[in-house]
Amino acid sequence: MDHYAVFGNPVGHSKSPIIHRLFAQQTGQKISYDPKLVPIGQFTEVANNFFEKALGCNITVPFKEDAFQFANELTPRAQLAGAVNTLKKLQDGTILGDNTDGIGLVRDLKNAKVLLKNQRILLLGAGGASRGVIEPLLNEQPQQLIITNRTHEKAQTLVELTKHLGPITTERYENLNDPVDLIINATSASLSSELPNISKHTIKPQQTICYDMMYSRELTVFCQWAKQHGAAKTIDGLGMLVEQAAESFYLWRGILPKTEAVLRFLRQHIT
Numbered sequence: 001m002d003h004y005a006v007f008g009n010p011v012g013h014s015k016s017p018i019i020h021r022l023f024a025q026q027t028g029q030k031i032s033y034d035p036k037l038v039p040i041g042q043f044t045e046v047a048n049n050f051f052e053k054a055l056g057c058n059i060t061v062p063f064k065e066d067a068f069q070f071a072n073e074l075t076p077r078a079q080l081a082g083a084v085n086t087l088k089k090l091q092d093g094t095i096l097g098d099n100t101d102g103i104g105l106v107r108d109l110k111n112a113k114v115l116l117k118n119q120r121i122l123l124l125g126a127g128g129a130s131r132g133v134i135e136p137l138l139n140e141q142p143q144q145l146i147i148t149n150r151t152h153e154k155a156q157t158l159v160e161l162t163k164h165l166g167p168i169t170t171e172r173y174e175n176l177n178d179p180v181d182l183i184i185n186a187t188s189a190s191l192s193s194e195l196p197n198i199s200k201h202t203i204k205p206q207q208t209i210c211y212d213m214m215y216s217r218e219l220t221v222f223c224q225w226a227k228q229h230g231a232a233k234t235i236d237g238l239g240m241l242v243e244q245a246a247e248s249f250y251l252w253r254g255i256l257p258k259t260e261a262v263l264r265f266l267r268q269h270i271t
């Protein structure tokens with residue numbers, strides 16, 4: 001049996017084991033997939049041991065940069081994201097680092113029939129989560145992708161890094177007063193039930209769609225805020241989680257699992 005895992009700290013809450021076990025069941029693949037609590041500062045040691053017997057792993061907080069450093073080779077999308085969420089041992093023993101978060105977000109948006117082409121998209125945050133989704137969003141040819149961040153300089157740096165890829169600009173929170181078509185919250189604010197300092201005027205009632213990369217059983221504070229101001233639709237990040245997992249599974253096993261039933265299962269059992 002081939003072995004896989006998710007590395008994180010903490011990792012007990014991770015939904016990846018259940019998602020990958022469901023994928024394996026659905027596609028008839030004989031694999032094991034376990035959570036692995038990695039002590040801070042010991043990523044390389046744990047990963048080296050792991051890859052003596054195993055074929056791949058997902059990486060979650062706070063090790064995505066460690067995984068980026070650990071990989072012997074990087075896919076172009078991982079290189080652009082500056083972070084790795086999937087490692088795969090190739091036949092010659094090389095460890096390949098990939099990042100499936102961005103494609104996961106775009107697929108989830110498409111599943112929800114959210115238009116991206118020619119749309120004005122506002123991306124909140126300029127950390128790892130935000131950086132990982134910029135290129136896949138620009139590939140969808142939006143009219144404009146605006147990045148805003150509490151620490152403005154970080155947004156400016158991201159724009160410098162990616163402006164050759166498409167129409168990306170930055171704006172300070174306090175200067176955002178016009179409605180956009182889609183707002184994506186890639187900040188970690190929802191983790192502490194905080195809201196980014198964003199004007200309600202960025203929402204055009206009945207038209208703007210709001211997406212929070214976080215998810216929880218109840219509406220996230222960002223989705224609550226969006227509803228309160230009339231957003232046409234709010235979506236949380238559970239679907240993105242399932243879609244990025246499907247792409248990792250594809251990288252490892254060469255089969256892209258179906259995601260709809262898995263997402264439905266998680267939605268029913270989310271804690």
Ligand code: ATR
Nearest residue numbers: 125126127128129130150151187188189194195196
């Ligand atoms: P991740 O890997 O999840 O992106 P990160 O790299 O630590 O985590 O980035 C967190 C992002 O959330 C940053 O853009 C951060 O803004 P700063 O760069 O100014 O720190 C943003 N963030 C966190 N809490 C926030 C809050 N309460 N309001 C607005 N932005 C917040």
